[in-house]
Amino acid sequence: MRLSFLRLIVACCWAELTTAKYIVPGARWHDTDGNLISAHAGSVNFDDATGKFWWFGEYKIEGQTEGGGVSVYSSEDLATWSYHGLALEPIEGHPFISPEMIIQRPKVVYSEATSQYHMWWHADNSSYGLLLQGLATSPTVGGPYTFANATSPLDNWSQDFGLFTDYKDGRSYALYSNGDRREARDVYVAAYDEGVNALEAVVHRFDKYDLEAPCIVQTESSYYALMSHKTGYRPNNVVAFRADSLAGPWSQPWIVAPLNTRGFNSQSGYTLTIRGTEKITHLYLGDQWDSNSLWESRYIWLPMRIDDKKKDLQIERHDVYDLDVKTGDWKPIQGETYFGKDATTKGNAFKQEANFASDGVILTGIYGNDSTVTFDGIKGTGKPQWVSFYYQNTDDMGFGDQPDERNCCLILAGGSPDRIKGAWQLRRISSVVVNGDEANMQTLFQRDTHKGIILSTPLLLTLEEGSSNTITVGGLSNGVDYRGADLDRIIVYPSEP
Numbered sequence: 076m077r078l079s080f081l082r083l084i085v086a087c088c089w090a091e092l093t094t095a096k097y098i099v100p101g102a103r104w105h106d107t108d109g110n111l112i113s114a115h116a117g118s119v120n121f122d123d124a125t126g127k128f129w130w131f132g133e134y135k136i137e138g139q140t141e142g143g144g145v146s147v148y149s150s151e152d153l154a155t156w157s158y159h160g161l162a163l164e165p166i167e168g169h170p171f172i173s174p175e176m177i178i179q180r181p182k183v184v185y186s187e188a189t190s191q192y193h194m195w196w197h198a199d200n201s202s203y204g205l206l207l208q209g210l211a212t213s214p215t216v217g218g219p220y221t222f223a224n225a226t227s228p229l230d231n232w233s234q235d236f237g238l239f240t241d242y243k244d245g246r247s248y249a250l251y252s253n254g255d256r257r258e259a260r261d262v263y264v265a266a267y268d269e270g271v272n273a274l275e276a277v278v279h280r281f282d283k284y285d286l287e288a289p290c291i292v293q294t295e296s297s298y299y300a301l302m303s304h305k306t307g308y309r310p311n312n313v314v315a316f317r318a319d320s321l322a323g324p325w326s327q328p329w330i331v332a333p334l335n336t337r338g339f340n341s342q343s344g345y346t347l348t349i350r351g352t353e354k355i356t357h358l359y360l361g362d363q364w365d366s367n368s369l370w371e372s373r374y375i376w377l378p379m380r381i382d383d384k385k386k387d388l389q390i391e392r393h394d395v396y397d398l399d400v401k402t403g404d405w406k407p408i409q410g411e412t413y414f415g416k417d418a419t420t421k422g423n424a425f426k427q428e429a430n431f432a433s434d435g436v437i438l439t440g441i442y443g444n445d446s447t448v449t450f451d452g453i454k455g456t457g458k459p460q461w462v463s464f465y466y467q468n469t470d471d472m473g474f475g476d477q478p479d480e481r482n483c484c485l486i487l488a489g490g491s492p493d494r495i496k497g498a499w500q501l502r503r504i505s506s507v508v509v510n511g512d513e514a515n516m517q518t519l520f521q522r523d524t525h526k527g528i529i530l531s532t533p534l535l536l537t538l539e540e541g542s543s544n545t546i547t548v549g550g551l552s553n554g555v556d557y558r559g560a561d562l563d564r565i566i567v568y569p570s571e572p
């Protein structure tokens with residue numbers, strides 16, 4: 076009797092734990108304390124000892140966007156994250172981990188040989204003159220991690236850092252772009268020693284591609300290496316290479332998301348493979364940087380479609396999806412679409428012909444609070460719902476006003492924008508008001524897309540139950556003017572179960 080009662084409790088709570096929350100790429104992600112998740116350019120791995128996923132990343136807050144140390148979060152479903160503080164805390168005056176130093180792209184791997192967790196990262200000074208790899212260790216996954224050393228990889232330079240562990244033999248590899256100097260535009264794959272204490276040998280050199288942000292995803296028969304071009308914090312078209320073996324030969328690179336979406340507005344960073352009971356799912360864990368305020372940068376996590384027969388990998392974009400980490404299965408959530416052609420315009424906002432938009436029209440001229448557009452007749456549940464705003468922002472990313480050697484190379488790398496000497500970064504910000512309730516206005520960031528490229532960005536909104544809600548979009552100040560991006564449509568998703 077007692078036993079079955081216990082079983083009942085276990086069954087109940089297990090069910091609760093596995094009720095997955097949705098994953099919403101590009102949204103403001105909050106931890107279980109309600110704070111913005113700050114774990115940029117990091118790694119997410121499943122840890123056998125604790126039975127949880129652990130996410131490490133660069134900790135960035137307003138006023139301190141570098142040298143903030145490495146934050147750590149844990150989760151059972153990849154959607155609900157608990158904060159555990161700093162796994163690697165900066166130390167004043169330390170030669171490598173003081174708040175004045177660069178502590179970027181941290182990755183954590185368990186070393187069987189030392190029975191310790193090893194954290195590796197790109198260790199540098201603020202002018203990127205050291206180009207080292209840092210190592211810190213901890214007996215427990217959550218840390219705190221103790222600094223061990225910062226070394227140059229096999230007597231070379233190391234900028235953007237990645238780490239990959241082969242699931243077949245457990246061997247780990249460092250991936251690093253060699254740097255921005257003319258003689259160093261390579262990305263290296265180098266094998267660690269058995270204990271993941273030091274690098275042993277270069278396994279492959281992707282030479283003269285001038286790429287960065289490397290990561291690798293492995294299927295049963297292939298390795299795919301993903302990297303971005305070098306355009307600073309502005310996204311570009313992420314590419315992949317394929318090989319049967321890490322040593323190569325590697326294929327030509329190809330672009331892994333629809334052309335000119337610039338990797339769905341993200342940079343490659345890490346991959347996570349879920350080997351579920353029913354399905355193997357490969358996730359792309361990208362960063363959506365915001366160079367105006369790095370600490371507000373977001374995360375673009377999306378499933379990848381890999382076809383080993385066609386030797387192809389593509390990132391698949393969904394606004395909202397439900398991932399079951401036990402089975403490995405995921406499904407996109409279906410929402411209800413409201414099109415721009417049915418919206419009401421006010422002031423100077425109007426519907427303009429656009430052959431690439433839904434119904435051949437796009438809402439434009441959205442400016443301040445006088446020139447707005449309103450979608451009406453929207454069905455709501457009375458509980459928070461994700462709403463995706465499909466927009467076009469044709470500001471286009473430009474270079475700074477001072478072309479330099481680096482700019483010349485960006486053009487060669489193919490990551491160039493369409494307007495030379497544009498502003499370093501532009502951003503459209505819109506106001507979103509539900510049912511005229513201006514006191515609860517929300518801000519919608521609409522990063523550059525491209526001409527004719529419509530991308531989406533989500534907000535969590537609470538609509539009233541029934542089908543007479545309105546959503547009004549206006550323009551907010553971006554520091555220059557009050558222009559909002561052009562709107563194509565919105566999709567309203569059901570509340571989370």
Ligand SMILES: *[C@@H]1O[C@H](CO)[C@@H](O)[C@H](O)[C@H]1NC(C)=O
Nearest residue numbers: 199200201202203204205206
């Ligand atoms: C970073 O290190 C390089 C190489 O030692 C040095 O030349 C440069 O001055 C350093 N930068 C800073 C900001 O200390």
Ligand SMILES: *[C@@H]1O[C@H](CO)[C@@H](O)[C@H](O)[C@H]1NC(C)=O
Nearest residue numbers: 229230231253258259260261
């Ligand atoms: C260091 O990098 C440069 C440029 O990629 C390369 O020519 C050189 O062979 C590398 N050295 C080693 C030891 O890997």
Ligand SMILES: *[C@@H]1O[C@H](CO)[C@@H](O)[C@H](O)[C@H]1NC(C)=O
Nearest residue numbers: 210212223224225226272273
């Ligand atoms: C760095 O630290 C690791 C772990 O303590 C150690 O095994 C390795 O030898 C050290 N490397 C150097 C160059 O001191």
Ligand SMILES: *[C@@H]1O[C@H](CO)[C@@H](O)[C@H](O)[C@H]1NC(C)=O
Nearest residue numbers: 442443444445513550552557
């Ligand atoms: C409307 O926008 C103007 C700037 O265009 C601003 O000064 C004013 O405060 C705004 N009014 C409201 C109610 O938000």
